[in-house]
Amino acid sequence: MPEPIDVVEALLFASETPVEADRIQEVLDLGSAREARELVQELAARLDGQGRALQIIEVGGGYRLVTRPDVAPWLVKLARSRTRSRLSRSALETLAIVAYRQPVSRPDIDAVRGVNSEAVLDNLLDRRMLRIAGRKDSPGRPFLYETTRDFLVAFGLRDLADLPKVEGELVIPDASADAVSAVATADAPEAAPATDSPELDPGPGGPELASRS
Amino acid sequence: MTGSALTPDTDAPGLTVRVESFVGPLDLLLHLCRTNEVDLANLPIRTITEQYLAHLESVQFQDLEAAGAFMVMAATLIYLKSKLLLPVDPDAPPEALDEEGELLRQELAERLREYARVKALGAWLGEREAEQALIYGRTVAELPPPEDVPLEDLSVHLLARAMTRLIEEQKRQAPREVEPNPLSVLERMGEILELLRHTWSLLFSSVAGVERVRTEWVVTLLALLELVRLGQARVHQTEIFGEIVIESGPGPTTDPALPALPDNGAASGDIAYA
Numbered sequence: 001m002p003e004p005i006d007v008v009e010a011l012l013f014a015s016e017t018p019v020e021a022d023r024i025q026e027v028l029d030l031g032s033a034r035e036a037r038e039l040v041q042e043l044a045a046r047l048d049g050q051g052r053a054l055q056i057i058e059v060g061g062g063y064r065l066v067t068r069p070d071v072a073p074w075l076v077k078l079a080r081s082r083t084r085s086r087l088s089r090s091a092l093e094t095l096a097i098v099a100y101r102q103p104v105s106r107p108d109i110d111a112v113r114g115v116n117s118e119a120v121l122d123n124l125l126d127r128r129m130l131r132i133a134g135r136k137d138s139p140g141r142p143f144l145y146e147t148t149r150d151f152l153v154a155f156g157l158r159d160l161a162d163l164p165k166v167e168g169e170l171v172i173p174d175a176s177a178d179a180v181s182a183v184a185t186a187d188a189p190e191a192a193p194a195t196d197s198p199e200l201d202p203g204p205g206g207p208e209l210a211s212r213s
Numbered sequence: 214m215t216g217s218a219l220t221p222d223t224d225a226p227g228l229t230v231r232v233e234s235f236v237g238p239l240d241l242l243l244h245l246c247r248t249n250e251v252d253l254a255n256l257p258i259r260t261i262t263e264q265y266l267a268h269l270e271s272v273q274f275q276d277l278e279a280a281g282a283f284m285v286m287a288a289t290l291i292y293l294k295s296k297l298l299l300p301v302d303p304d305a306p307p308e309a310l311d312e313e314g315e316l317l318r319q320e321l322a323e324r325l326r327e328y329a330r331v332k333a334l335g336a337w338l339g340e341r342e343a344e345q346a347l348i349y350g351r352t353v354a355e356l357p358p359p360e361d362v363p364l365e366d367l368s369v370h371l372l373a374r375a376m377t378r379l380i381e382e383q384k385r386q387a388p389r390e391v392e393p394n395p396l397s398v399l400e401r402m403g404e405i406l407e408l409l410r411h412t413w414s415l416l417f418s419s420v421a422g423v424e425r426v427r428t429e430w431v432v433t434l435l436a437l438l439e440l441v442r443l444g445q446a447r448v449h450q451t452e453i454f455g456e457i458v459i460e461s462g463p464g465p466t467t468d469p470a471l472p473a474l475p476d477n478g479a480a481s482g483d484i485a486y487a
Contacts, residue, residue, distance in 0.1 A: 016354035069347035086342060090236045096334035112327055115237035115282040131368035155341040164337060166330055
């Protein structure tokens with residue numbers, strides 16, 4: 001007979017979407033969602049304790065079993081591709097506006113960005129980061145947009161409350177803004193340890209494994 | 214970066230232009246404010262306008278609409294600057310604007326502040342995305358799909374896209390060709406006999422049609438052979454591959470006698486050739 005904690009592991013392994021505590025409770029016939037959460041925490045601790053390559057993260061209102069970031073270089077090698085396609089700066093800014101003001105219409109988004117956002121919005125709808133929430137009761141009855149669960153998963157957010165609080169002017173030094181865009185283009189500094197660098201390219205020598213003793 | 218400490222009243226555009234892409238006019242304007250280290254609350258219109266216009270030339274426009282957005286901002290800035298050049302009160306400080314101009318500047322500053330927040334949040338999301346790009350989870354489950362499809366993440370957009378795809382697929386399919394009624398050997402036999410009643414002889418090509426449609430020629434040949442078999446027509450050909458000349462046969466030509474023909478069904482049935 002498998003233990004409940006093993007069943008939880010199997011559920012998280014087999015599911016493509018985050019599994020909610022309620023769902024775990026339902027499937028395992030547990031007394032409460034709290035019990036389910038405790039099982040997940042226990043499992044997460046076990047994975048951590050054993051130093052496994054898998055971890056449990058809480059995103060989009062549920063739990064996912066995913067790989068640890070430090071094994072990413074080998075997965076990239078396995079996939080034989082350099083990076084996953086990233087969203088453009090326009091797309092990220094548009095997402096930011098929708099995330100904070102949802103449901104929001106295109107004219108409102110355009111007003112904040114100062115440019116037409118139609119193509120960006122279509123792209124985000126195609127990627128299922130956004131969905132149409134309805135129509136606004138204003139001239140032209142424009143569509144209203146809101147973020148999806150896929151958005152939360154893609155950005156590793158438990159829910160919208162995970163977004164940083166915005167009060168007054170958020171002054172971000174230019175240096176940090178440049179650093180973000182630099183990730184995709186700059187060569188990985190050699191001094192940086194592989195585990196801390198977000199650079200996905202394992203480089204000519206390939207990723208370095210810990211030596212087995 | 215040199216020249217970032219330009220004083221607001223210097224008109225010389227001594228700024229080193231950093232070539233990068235700006236996602237919109239506000240992005241460019243914000244960049245100028247940052248490099249000039251000015252407070253968004255009191256925008257130095259003169260300097261900013263000069264530099265904005267100088268930058269416009271280095272901006273690569275992706276499309277006309279984006280270009281338009283940059284131009285609208287340029288127009289606003291120039292309008293504000295023109296107000297500065299014609300001060301209502303000669304004793305007013307150089308950056309003073311009339312009421313309308315001041316409102317416009319306030320509004321512009323507010324939009325810039327708002328955009329600065331959005332830009333920072335976009336950068337934050339970008340960092341999160343980069344972090345998430347390092348972890349991999351299942352994207353397609355091998356579990357059978359649930360019987361009740363959750364509708365929460367479906368939207369009108371996806372429905373519209375599915376419809377568009379269907380329509381495009383339909384368009385790609387070649388239009389179905391509608392065949393005319395298949396030619397009938399029997400009808401063609403009647404036509405030949407009708408022609409032979411008024412003339413001594415006629416040419417095969419004139420009956421079969423000059424367009425050389427394969428089915429026409431095959432049907433005409435079969436009709437002709439059938440008439441020859443029944444003794445109602447004679448044919449002769451002066452050379453190989455030459456023109457076939459059709460003449461009335463020894464049989465009774467006055468009566469097409471078509472109803473009498475198809476006694477043996479095999480030879481006279483309607484034969485259609487595709």
